[in-house]
Amino acid sequence: MTTLTQLSTWQQLQQQRTSYDKFSLRASFTADPGRAARMSIKAAQLKLDFSKNLLTDDTLTTLCQLAREAGLEPLRDAMFNGEAINNTEGRAVLHTALRNSQRSHIETETGSNVVPEISATLAKMKQFVADVHQGVLTGYSNKAFTDIIAIGIGGSFLGPKVATEALRPYAQAGIKLHFVANVDGTSLAEKLKRIDPETTLVVMSSKSFSTQETITNTQSARDHFIANGVPIEAIGDHFVAISSNVAAAVEFGMKAENVFPMWDWVGGRYSLWSAIGLPIALAVGFDHFEQLLRGAEAMDKHFCEAPLEQNMPAIMGLLSLWYSNFFGTQSQVLLSYDHYLRGLPAYVQQLDMESNGKSVDKEGNPIEYHTGPVIWGGEGTNGQHAYHQLLHQGTGIIPADFILPLQSHNPIAGHHNMLAANCFGQTQALMQGKTLAEARAELAGQGLAEEELERLARHKVMPGNRPSNTLLMDKLTPFTLGSLIALYEHRTFVQGALWGINSFDQWGVELGKALGNGVLAEIEAKTQPNQLDESTNLLVAALRQGHI
Template identity: 35%
Template sequence: MPTPKTIDTAGLRLEFTRHGEQALATALKTLAALPNKAQDLVSKTVLNGSENRPAWHVLSRLGAKGLDAPSQAAADFLQAEFTRMADWVDQRVEEAGAEGLDIIHLGAGGSETPMLALHTALSVLQTPRCRVHWVANLDGATIDAALAAAKPERSWIIINSKSFRTQEVMRNADIALRWLGDGIGTDKARQRLVALTANAELALQRFGLPANQIFRSLPEIGGRFSLWSAHGMVLLLAFGRETVTQLHAGAHDMDQHFLSTPLESSAPGLMAGLSHAYRVRFGLPLLSIGLYGDAFSRMPLYLQQLLMESLGKSTSADGMQPVHVSGPAVISGVGTPVQHTYFQLLHQAAVPVFHEIVAVAHPWHRHLREHMALLANALGQADALWNGKDASSWQTELMAQGMSPEAAARAAHHRACPGGRPSTFIWMERLSAYHLGALLALYEHRTVVEGWLYGINPFDQWGVELGKTLATKIENALLSQNAQGLSPETAASLDYLRTHSN
């Protein structure tokens, strides 16, 4: 089967024209041999082996259907919960009237980064109908600033945590609840808490929340894939049911493409296959993702989390074998400013980097000439990366400008760009909720397939969990001033803190 050079689906066009034939052939061969199937994502098949669970994030899209009774039951539950949540949101917004709502959104990782990325992008198109104050960090200044910008009498606190054990979220929830209680009274403050979680029992235990203040996801949906479930409530609050339904529609259409197309011919499959080829066959360690337009300003952190938390593994999916090559390190930024940060590395570093570029064909503002210039920059970078400009061409050009042959030869080597840096160009027809939904689903599917190609589990993150466990132990040592049981390196750091932290 010939490798497609362009793929059009769900309002996106992917151009694979800036890849070499060897890379494309390698991608095609590995994808054709992959035993995993896209349909596994909408069935009871256990895909997250380390936690013995299916992976059901696709079933949280509106209109999704399962292939068997357990997966269909999950789809029914998730979509019913979405309707309940949307009805609840509509009622709260109506009650708030012209003054609107202050939403204190407490999340971390996958309970914050994709929602913030989409909130930023959609805010370019539609004025949010409530004020969202984002808090993810344990830095106390962050929550102080969020609470200072909100008014207690019109505030709701959203506790967004799949496990309801995330340290940052629970600590910030305690601070926010005290603040709200000081402003409107303790009993009323507890009526202004909402939990978004797969652990309703713990939400009830910790805060005494009744069922109508808890909106549930499922343990089978990983945090970084969870924005389509109850965890995405903040988007309903900010933009309403119609916009979020369009977001789901774009993702659902990308799902249908993915589920109905052979992996070697699908957009997510080919992206994954190429990334895998560059890592395994060509040994390239770094992927760059450039997104053109400030609407994407919060997207890089989300894409970095999605890809590196999913693909940063060194053990096979069954836990039995070491894996010597897995996903790339990911750098990402927004064009054109990102061109002035790390793009020098892309063009002239000794080790090549592979690249993905996202751009929007139709402007979302009235400045057509500037939009054309933005797109020209995106295309210019892609062409420069792929075609380059050798020293001989530079020397001829510099001599034509009057430089001596010796000086031109020296200068030419500094200016030479070798080219051969591959890139996939991803066009969105326009900036809209629908196209954003399709883009995020594209990256979700691409990430999953790439994990399958490496033979790893893209749905767990045990490295992150270890760091959290050690942080709790170290905090206890800090408070007790007893470093017993800590590593020598950390004990030495605590000695420093004892004399400098007050």
Template identity: 40%
Template sequence: MSPKETTAWVDLQSHAYYMSQSHISTLFDESPNRFAQFGFTQDNLLLDLSKQRITDETLRLLIDLAKERGLSTWIEALFNGEHINDSEDRPALHTALRTPKGVKLEVDGVEIIEEVHQNLESMEAIVTKIHSGQWRGFTGHSINTVVNIGVGGSDLGPLMACKALAEHAPESARNLNVHFVSSMDGSQLADLLSHLNPARTLFVISSKSFTTIDTLANANTAKEWLKQASDDASEAILVSRHFIGVSASPDKALKWGIPKANQLAFWDWTGGRYSMWSTIGLPIALKLGMKGFREILAGAHAMDTHFRETPLEQNLPVLIAMVGIWNINFLNINAHAILPYDGRLSHLPAYLEQLEMESNGKSVTRKGEATTYNTCPILWGEVGTNAQHAFYQLLHQGTESVMCDFIVAAKRYHDTDNSELKHQHQLNLANCLAQSRILALGDTVIKDAESAPVYKRYKGNQPCTTLLLDELTPHTFGQIIAMYEHKVFVQSVIWDINPFDQWGVELGKKVATTLLDALTPDASIEAFDASTQGLLQHISIRNK
């Protein structure tokens, strides 16, 4: 049954007709205790939904919709390893990657949790060897630089985590530099290699299939760089001392040259955008140590437990997902800004862009029918204070309705005597709270605002969510990312789409492969459209 045929959907449409005429500022006037009504907590997180255009009735109907769509049953199917990725006939078990040791979960005849922890132990052995200086390059010098070569999920998650949590690095990792390379054009790698010592650099090739063109192109360039730096070392020695492969395709990694001893494995049920919890997280463990990495896993598992066991009415991932459904499908808001007020979370918007748009950017249901309703909105974002001087003009006075997520830590610099740093954090908090307040309430918060000229007026009524964490730690970081993962899953259930495949991405890869031959001299280009033919001819002329 289509979600539009449920009783709750029909009721929400009627409810939305009246709510669309409401202003958030009026809702606050009518209910001064909105924060108590729409503030929800889980451990060290506070989710404030009071600046959304909702009432108790809205939430009740949204929870009714979740129940009619069988959300609780779907949650159990996710955690139990059922094949909910139906187009690829496999489970989606990223939650198993952060499940504590000793828990039993058998999937397709395999004890999954036991294998997960065996992989973690293999990763820990590598981390210990590098941190202790025992991993040595072709000249016998210890490794002091790691370059992660990946793309998409094999890059965005580890890059984000390393940036966000760098201050939590242990002493053993302080002198280890970790870099990330993902661009296919080689510009990132070429610039990086010009500054590195080949004898002390280790490359981590992260690729689920070990066939990703972008990743292997960079890996081959790195291998050639090492060859040129070492006249007498064989390729086998160079690869064994300077490359680690992280893949679900060990045979392909071996064929490329990476010995079994240098390989870390994960599973085909680990989606790329859900993979940083697996051995894809090796750069995170190298940056934070295994203790820090395990704290991230523990934070994510705490959110998993909350998601699985908490009633829908108090469940953070469910609430943030259903409010998103309300905005998208009933208030017709199809733009979503991610606004972290913390420079450490500068890569979070890009990470969530992939997580949400690659997962739920679908227009076909699980039954193969075209959807008759909107699904994933367009996501974008930036660190809040930078964004204030960029696209906030559109948020405040533009013609687009935009839902906004504000993310900020209550505590920072509390363990320092630097009063200026403490003051900076207060400035940051003040800006975060002020912006969400004005976006939601408009210039009703300003005395005598109605007397200002029209071009200085702020209409407000942009729905805002605030996620306030006590402080940014590996544990709270894990909670946040897991919360957004589960939000995506909840919305996929409501929309009846599969969030774990990405056939649109696969098509792009295939078409790119067919164009490689067309870029060689004297290649036939007649099979392509007129635009592509013209571009190929222009490229050919410019390269003669």
């Protein structure tokens, strides 16, 4: 079997990499007035400007050849066609089917057509949301719901939370949404302080109905509701579930008709498009949830049909590989210049790092190259007064994605122009930097002694040549949010496909869960803790004592 590093295009990229020691982005823009227009892509109501990357046309061509040689396109098609590309779990990967509106037949590896069940679930969600919003579904006292508590963990929590934050301008009047994920009792307690159980609906998400954090939070919420006047026989009026374990949900007290399905062919971090997105639909209305699906579907269509050289997810994934494997970068930063998108870096962090944080390939062989960069970031312009210093003058290269809607939902005075100017100015500063001569000239008019001028000038030098992408949209809408999230899903897929890893399992997460259960048993045992390693035994003993 030929490994990635044995491909001829990999060898070509290694040779091309040496020329970048003298490559200048600033000089490239000066010499090539058409660079920005040529290195831009429009798709699914997004625009990607990738011209501020350490990239020539020749290298872009070679990267696309690498993708073809590594079999990216057939693997992409296999995913969309329902083949079991999640080979360690023997499952199809069909989150894209959840937002499909064109195909009437998409089969899993077992030959089952998933489209009718998806359509039925969407119809059920639509009716449920309408009934809540119109007061048809109420609590035990026939009062309309005013608050929703969404309980989940991982993708069952983060996707809906980020989406509802982003779509705050589309919020349904009269409904307040609260998320609980952490098993820390404080998280749940603070939410319960804000609501009246009589007018609150709880939506819990757990495929097995046994996820430790989720079931614990849900049970404690039920206890609180009962203690505050909700009759135990009316729990089904206040609690619904997204789960494949209908029996456990009914035993808990929920109504079977209020259990929404989850499927094995949808991973948690790809699940907001499914019934896991019910809190999104409740928060912003089902019509806006449908627009979220349509935006993602538009990006799916682009990913499947556009040639790699003009394929937005492919280009972004290839650039990530280029920097990780040929420049030795260890992380990538996402900078959202929109307050409503402040949660996106955390969402992509889970999406990318849980998918591609792997050290063996799909056959279980050790990988000899770097995978899975650390994803981090935050909200502009806050970061400019914090970690942007590292981006501009740190010793390492950190590729950056800048994300900006061109229109604001809240156009106060000149705020948005100032925000955009900071966004564009940061990409320009990262690209061109500041030379020693420019630093000297900047200080020359301050009347400094020559020695002091020279000393300070060196501190003001910025190397430039720091790569960035700029992602633009006209406005942050349900459609453009769906497109944006799907873009990062597919970018993650491209990286994993090229690295030859399975991006759709998460055994590291599973190990932590299993060991945590063992530790919990020790914590709750009556005997002296001695079943674990010495350090953990001492930590358990300290917890039992309640002091250090």
